[in-house]
Amino acid sequence: xxxxxxxxxxxxxxxxxxxxxxxxxRSKSLPTWCPGCGxxxxxxxxxxxxxxxxxxxxxxxxxxxxxxxxxFPFFVNTYGxxxxxxxxxxxxxxxxxxxxxxTVVAVGGDGDAFAIGGGHIPHAAxxxxxxxxxxxxxxxxxxxxxxxxxxxxxxxxxxxTPYENRDAPLHPLMMLLSYGASWVGxxxxxxxxxxxxxxxxxxxxxxxxxxxxxxxxxxFDKTNNTYANLNTxxxxxxxxxxxxxLMAAMxxxxxxxxxxxxxxxxxxRETLEQVMKxxxxxxxxxxxxxxxxx
Amino acid sequence: MIKSNDTDIQIAICGSAGDGTxxxxxxxxxxxxxxxxxxxxxxxxxxxxxxxxxxISRIRISSKQTYSLKQESDVLVSLNxxxxxxxxxxxxxxxxxxxxxNLVARVAEGGHISAHIDAAQIPYGFSIRQISExxxxxxxxxxxxxxxxxxxxxxxxxxxxxDIIAKKxxxxxxxxxxxxxxxxxxxxxxxxxxxxLDDIKVRAGKIKSNGAEAVxxxxxxxxxxxxxxxxxxxxxxxxxxPATSIMERLAVEMPPRGGKFLQTxxxxxxxxxxxxxxxxxxxxxxxxxxxxxxxxAEMIGLGVMAEVPSVVVVSQRGGPSTGLPTKTEQSDxxxxxxxxxxxxxxxxxxPTNVEGCYRCAGMAFDIAEIYQTPVILLIDLYLSNRYETVxxxxxxxxxxxxxxxxxLEGGENYKRFExxxxxxxxxxxxxxxxxxxxxxxxxxxxxxxxNDDAHMDMSIKRHEKLKGAVHYPGLNVSKxxxxxxxxxxxxxxxxxxxxxxxxxxxxxxxxxxxxxxxKVVMLSPLPLQSIEDFFDDCREVLIPELNYEGQFAxxxxxxxGRPVTRLSRATGSPMVVRxxxxxxxxxxxxxxxxxxxxxxxxxxx
Ligand SMILES: Cc1ncc(C[n+]2csc(CCOP(=O)(O)OP(=O)(O)O)c2C)c(N)n1
Ligand code: SF4
Ligand SMILES: [Mg+2]
Numbered sequence: 001x002x003x004x005x006x007x008x009x010x011x012x013x014x015x016x017x018x019x020x021x022x023x024x025x026r027s028k029s030l031p032t033w034c035p036g037c038g039x040x041x042x043x044x045x046x047x048x049x050x051x052x053x054x055x056x057x058x059x060x061x062x063x064x065x066x067x068x069x070x071x072f073p074f075f076v077n078t079y080g081x082x083x084x085x086x087x088x089x090x091x092x093x094x095x096x097x098x099x100x101x102x103t104v105v106a107v108g109g110d111g112d113a114f115a116i117g118g119g120h121i122p123h124a125a126x127x128x129x130x131x132x133x134x135x136x137x138x139x140x141x142x143x144x145x146x147x148x149x150x151x152x153x154x155x156x157x158x159x160x161t162p163y164e165n166r167d168a169p170l171h172p173l174m175m176l177l178s179y180g181a182s183w184v185g186x187x188x189x190x191x192x193x194x195x196x197x198x199x200x201x202x203x204x205x206x207x208x209x210x211x212x213x214x215x216x217x218x219x220f221d222k223t224n225n226t227y228a229n230l231n232t233x234x235x236x237x238x239x240x241x242x243x244x245x246l247m248a249a250m251x252x253x254x255x256x257x258x259x260x261x262x263x264x265x266x267x268x269r270e271t272l273e274q275v276m277k278x279x280x281x282x283x284x285x286x287x288x289x290x291x292x293x294x
Numbered sequence: 295m296i297k298s299n300d301t302d303i304q305i306a307i308c309g310s311a312g313d314g315t316x317x318x319x320x321x322x323x324x325x326x327x328x329x330x331x332x333x334x335x336x337x338x339x340x341x342x343x344x345x346x347x348x349x350i351s352r353i354r355i356s357s358k359q360t361y362s363l364k365q366e367s368d369v370l371v372s373l374n375x376x377x378x379x380x381x382x383x384x385x386x387x388x389x390x391x392x393x394x395x396n397l398v399a400r401v402a403e404g405g406h407i408s409a410h411i412d413a414a415q416i417p418y419g420f421s422i423r424q425i426s427e428x429x430x431x432x433x434x435x436x437x438x439x440x441x442x443x444x445x446x447x448x449x450x451x452x453x454x455x456x457d458i459i460a461k462k463x464x465x466x467x468x469x470x471x472x473x474x475x476x477x478x479x480x481x482x483x484x485x486x487x488x489x490x491l492d493d494i495k496v497r498a499g500k501i502k503s504n505g506a507e508a509v510x511x512x513x514x515x516x517x518x519x520x521x522x523x524x525x526x527x528x529x530x531x532x533x534x535x536p537a538t539s540i541m542e543r544l545a546v547e548m549p550p551r552g553g554k555f556l557q558t559x560x561x562x563x564x565x566x567x568x569x570x571x572x573x574x575x576x577x578x579x580x581x582x583x584x585x586x587x588x589x590x591a592e593m594i595g596l597g598v599m600a601e602v603p604s605v606v607v608v609s610q611r612g613g614p615s616t617g618l619p620t621k622t623e624q625s626d627x628x629x630x631x632x633x634x635x636x637x638x639x640x641x642x643x644x645p646t647n648v649e650g651c652y653r654c655a656g657m658a659f660d661i662a663e664i665y666q667t668p669v670i671l672l673i674d675l676y677l678s679n680r681y682e683t684v685x686x687x688x689x690x691x692x693x694x695x696x697x698x699x700x701x702l703e704g705g706e707n708y709k710r711f712e713x714x715x716x717x718x719x720x721x722x723x724x725x726x727x728x729x730x731x732x733x734x735x736x737x738x739x740x741x742x743x744x745n746d747d748a749h750m751d752m753s754i755k756r757h758e759k760l761k762g763a764v765h766y767p768g769l770n771v772s773k774x775x776x777x778x779x780x781x782x783x784x785x786x787x788x789x790x791x792x793x794x795x796x797x798x799x800x801x802x803x804x805x806x807x808x809x810x811x812x813k814v815v816m817l818s819p820l821p822l823q824s825i826e827d828f829f830d831d832c833r834e835v836l837i838p839e840l841n842y843e844g845q846f847a848x849x850x851x852x853x854x855g856r857p858v859t860r861l862s863r864a865t866g867s868p869m870v871v872r873x874x875x876x877x878x879x880x881x882x883x884x885x886x887x888x889x890x891x892x893x894x895x896x897x898x899x
Contacts, residue, residue, distance in 0.1 A: 029743065058727045063570070066735075073732045074743070079724040080732030081573055083566070084596055090563035094570020095724070097528055097554045098578065102724050123559040276554055283549040 022051035027077040033068060038189030038215030039136055043075050045192070045213075046105065046134070049200040050078075060103045063092040065112035068142035068217075069135075072107045086116030089124040089133065093272075096131050100273045103203065104131040111141045114150040114170050125179035128207045130271040134199065135210070136189075137172065138217040139225045146220030153224045173253035173264060176210045177246060182267045183209035184249065186259060188234050189216065190227055194261060201263065207271050214259060230259075237262035301331065301357040304364045305444065307437075308381050309373030310346040311339075314437030318373075319351025321441055321462060325454040326355045327510045327683050334793075336363055336680040336868075341620045348377040361647070362793030365871050371440050373422075375407040382407060387414040392443060394436075395419025418447070418488065425480045435477035442478040446485020452478070508685045513651040513677035513790075516684070517607055518543040520655025521579060525697075528554045528571040528578040530564040535619045536675040537581040537609040561586035565593040565606065569668075572597075572604045573733060575700075575723040577659045581607035584626040585616065587633065587670075594668050595634035598756060600733040601711065601719070603662035603669070607655070610674040612866050621866030622676035624789050625841035630672045631818045631849065639757050641665060642818040643769075644672040646792035648682035650815065657769055663697075665760055666721060672817065674840070676868050677790040704728020709740040713751070717759035764821040772824045776803060776810035782882045784832030785811040786825070786858070788846050791839055791869045798874040807882045817846070820853055829856045834881040836861060838874050 017023060025047035033039050050060060060078035064070035066085035073080025079102075083091045092106040113121065113135045124133070140158060141147040147160035151172065156165040176184050183205040187198040195213065202209035214234065216225050237260045242248050249265035270278075305322060309315035316337050323335040334354045340347020354363050366386040372378035372393040385391055393407045396419075403409075411417045420443055426435040438459070445455055455478055463470045511519065517540055521529075529548060531541035541557070548555045554571070558564045564580040571578035582590065587608050597604050610626045612618025630642050641661060645654045654671055662669040702708065702720050710731040712719045719740075722729035731742045737752060739745040764771050776799045783802070787795040792813045799811040812828045814821065829835055835858045837847040844860035851858060861877050863869060 056727075057730060059725055061574075061724050062732075074734075077730055079730050080734075081570070081600070082732055082734035082736065084592055084735060087562060087566045087593065090558065090566035091570035091573075093556075093563075094528070094530065094567030094572075094578065095574055096570075097556065097567065098571030098574035098576035099724060102574065119559060120563055123563070272556075276549070280549045280552055283546075 020048070020051065022047040025050050025057055025077055027075055029074050031075045032071060034219045036216075036218040037068070037142075038138065038213075038217070039069055039072070041189045041192050041195055042069075042072065042107075042134065042136060042213060042215070045187075045195040045199045047076060048196040049203050050103075052196075052200050053204055055103050055203070059101065060105065061092075061095050062105045062107060063088050063095055064106070065108040065117060066143070067109035067112045069107060069109035069138075069215075070112060086112055086118075087120070088112065089117065089120040092131050092133075093124055093127070093129050096129055096273065097276070100130070105203065106131055106133045108135060109142065109149075110135060110137040110139060110151045110172075111149045113137075114172060114175075118150070121176070122179040125176060125181040125208050125210070127272045128180070128182050128269050130207055130273055132199075132202045132205070132209045132211065134202070135172065135212050136215045137212050137225075138215045138221065139169075140217050140221050142217045142220060146217075156221075156224055158220070169256070171253060171256060172212050174250060177249050177253060177265055181210045181265075182207035182269050183263075184253075184265045185209070185211045185263045186214070186261050187211060188214045188230060188259075188261055190230060191234075191261065198261075198263070205266065207267075207269055233258055235260050237264065301355065302360070302364075303356075303368040303448070304352060304354040304366070305369045305371065306367040306381060306384060307351045307353075307371045307373065307440070308378040309349055309437070310377055311349055312346065313349070313373040314434070315349040315373055316351050317462075318437035318441060319353055321438070321455065321458050322351075322444070323353045323355075323681055324458045324462075324510060325441075325450070326353065327508055328454045328458065329451060330508065331683070332356045332359055332508070333510060333681060333683045334360060334363055335682075336676065339620055341618075348374075350381065361796040362871070363868065364797075369444070371444070372407050373436060373440070375401070375405065379407055379410050382410045382412070382415070385412075385415050387412075388416065390416045390418055390447075392418045392420065392440060394422040396421035396424055418443075420481075420484050422481075425484055426477055429476045429480035430473040432473075435473060438474045438477040439481035439484075442481020442483070443485035444481075445478075446482045447488070452482055508683040510681050510683050511648050511652070512539070512679055512681055513645075513648050513673055514539045514609070514679070515543065516648045516652035517581070517655040517671065517673070518547065520652045520658070521605075522547055522551070524656045524659050525577060526553060526579055526659070527576040528556075528568070530556050530558050530567040530571075530578070530580050532558055532561050532564050532582065532586060534561075534583045534586050536611055536678040537583050537586075537607060539678070540581040540607060540609075561589040562593060565590040565597075565604070568604045568606070569593060569597050569600075569602050572602050572662075573600075573724070577605075577663075579605035579607065579658075581609070583609050583611050584613045584629065587626060587629055591629070591633040592635065594640060594670075595636060595638045596735045597668040598634075598638040598640055599636075599735045599737075601666040601721070601756070602733065603659070603666050605655075605658040605662055605669050605671065607671045607673065609678040610672070612864070618866045620675070622674050622790070622868060623840050623864060623866065624674055624791065625843075625845065625864070627672065627788075627817065627841070627845040627849065630670045637753055637757070639760055640667050640818060641669045641760060641763055642672055642816070643669065644789045644815055644817050645677070646787075646789060646813050646815065648677070648680070649684045651677060652684065653769070654815070657766070661763065661766060661769075664718070665763055666718060667756075667760065672789065674790050680790075700726075702726065702729055710742045711738060711740045711752070711755070713740060713755060716762065717755045760819050764816055764819055769815070771816035772812060772814045772821045774810055774812045774824075774828060775799060777808050778810070780831050780833075781808040781810045782833050783807060783809045783878050784828055784835045785809070785874065785878065786814065786828065786835055786837050786846075786850065787811065787839065788814050788817060789839075794869040794871050794874060795838060797871050798878060801871070801875055802878045802882070805879075805884070807878060807884060809878060809882070814846075817849070820849070822853055825850060826854060826856075829854060834859060836874070836877055836881060838863070838869055838877070840864065840869060
């Protein structure tokens, strides 16, 4: 099941990567993450997806919150907006409403998403804003140097839970499914190609797509979400999983001990932009808008 | 200034929630505006939605330009005696109190308003309930009967009332219009049979300029109009008194114009989405009150740092915390000017009347886009909700400018935050080729890359670029009224209070006091030169404002280090002209006023 890492010869690999063309989407700034951090694979994943979908980088906006993960926009050669801790979704919603011709990708960490920003997720999901939300879930606060997060495992000792974490972790996928997200998936930073595929699908989905990416923080988590642990615990969604069945998706999502990778749920539903356009034409017809009335 | 033969009457209608008090005042003010008068009207509601709380509708009807409500009303109409009794004293000598002299229920001694009418006041009893019941088989038309009485007393054109009644109930059944018309006519008949008033008269000499009909607007309505005329494209909001009506109006008006309207989950998202949309070049705005502004503070800081233009309307109410949700106050000045982390200067505009709301709202997007920064439009409940007649010819002095096209050279050398002579940098919008950059709340260099070393230079840039805003063409960032040159007393003011300040100044002048007044519309950056000139000309400077700490006085003192006298009031109600006048008299050396008239924070600072 796990991808075996094959030895590669650097020059050969470089040729291959250049030929692919996705490097054009990389910015001149090299990522500032710790060597080994799972986040590197995300840059690779998104740039690959944009290249595959032939989305012009000038028409892409990557919006982020604050955290290690949220440094992401600086490392891709698109328009970017590095905003505030927890506020990535409302800003991204504004960007999409401001110009719906843009491809909008929102990114952030688990603290950014589920702690400080937790109040915004249900609303972006239920409105079905046509954007992609990539949450890099390392179960820890990386940027502030290792405090517990809403997805930290029970018993995890961090700098803010020196005796152990006693707050039950959230179930992000179950939350998103019940919030009405129209595309919910999970990937793992240690599975590069699968991650790129999932991002490609998420970006091409019409509506709010949520991809949780399990990603090790090699610096502040030596015990839980490590490559060694995740390599053995992650599984694929069963072949017969029906991703149009919300309850089946919920069922799979509840099994956090063996996180399944793949597309949990997908639904075609009117997007916020479509609703806004329909309201506009309806109100013109009914003539509800009257300038004179104050 | 009002002369003795001008029309200038103020009517106060007082009742309990459910009596139709506010609706009655609404018909009155619209009819008066239709007759061509200058109208200022302001309603006071109880904080609860249901129940029997007190409602008062005050309407000032004048043949000349006026600036605020009068402190004393000429006429008080009681629809509910227990609520109206405390307001009997508000009626001036030889003013009129209209009440029901034929109540069905027995009232306790002193419970009837007639027992509280002063000898100098004129009581007018009508069988209000009975007239209503005879006309419409219901006592529920009392609020329209009294309008008939008023029209009869003052010889006002019934036609205008009929017209407004028909318009107001246009969406209801014809019988509703008929009943209200009948109730009005019955009241009219009653009003005409009593003796007329010599003292309170409605005379000709109406305000109509260039043949243009005056329109009546609230401050919030004027903001909406300004936004629509300057082609607002996106609006994000969360309901809060007294800003909600801006959002509700835009929800109706924007979609047919292709605008995007969204009610967000909270104020943080409202400002976040506003800034997100603005980042793409969309004209985006939000509106809130103090508690919402407190939540927005961090995001406004991002707007300052990332140099994204946005417009935030803040209509103040009493605070702190949930405070006085339905009462007015000017206590969010500090939050509007300074709120947030770091040195985050932004532009703050505080119009002083309804027309000013329209003009400032209309210019706000241009200003935000030129200076690439958040613009806060700071008003208050008194301005948001009060009605004024605005002659469009006057208001129309603002014409939206065509929006500049941003054409930039793409390429390696593009610097989003380039240091330029005027400190304003070329702004690329997503979708433009070759100009990709990342906006960030981190301190950054000219390319927009995170960089701590650039902090001093960028701080200079962000502050210096706003300096030119005080000369923004077409916007009176400050304006002086009254006596020119050296004066004894200068009254310096901002926001809605300036109406009372102007009224005070004219009265002081009439008493022979050398006095002038200056309004400051741009609170950040402050037009320091003109304020300093004003201080140079005034022996004493008085700053009346509606808050406890004297926030504007603090701002001005901090900037200029000159002594002022504060008249700070936190009562939830508009400033009282007589109190300001007493202070002006005292400062002019005319008449000593009691010490308690001086601001809460001490006489001079
Ligand atoms: C309002 C606010 N509160 C706190 C912080 C400090 N802070 C920055 S990042 C962060 C948590 C980051 O954790 P996560 O979102 O999981 O991202 P990671 O660094 O793990 O990628 C915190 C608490 C902040 N920047 N702003
Ligand atoms: S601290 Fe953790 S999350 Fe942050 S860059 Fe380093 S490894 Fe990655
Ligand atoms: Mg994290």
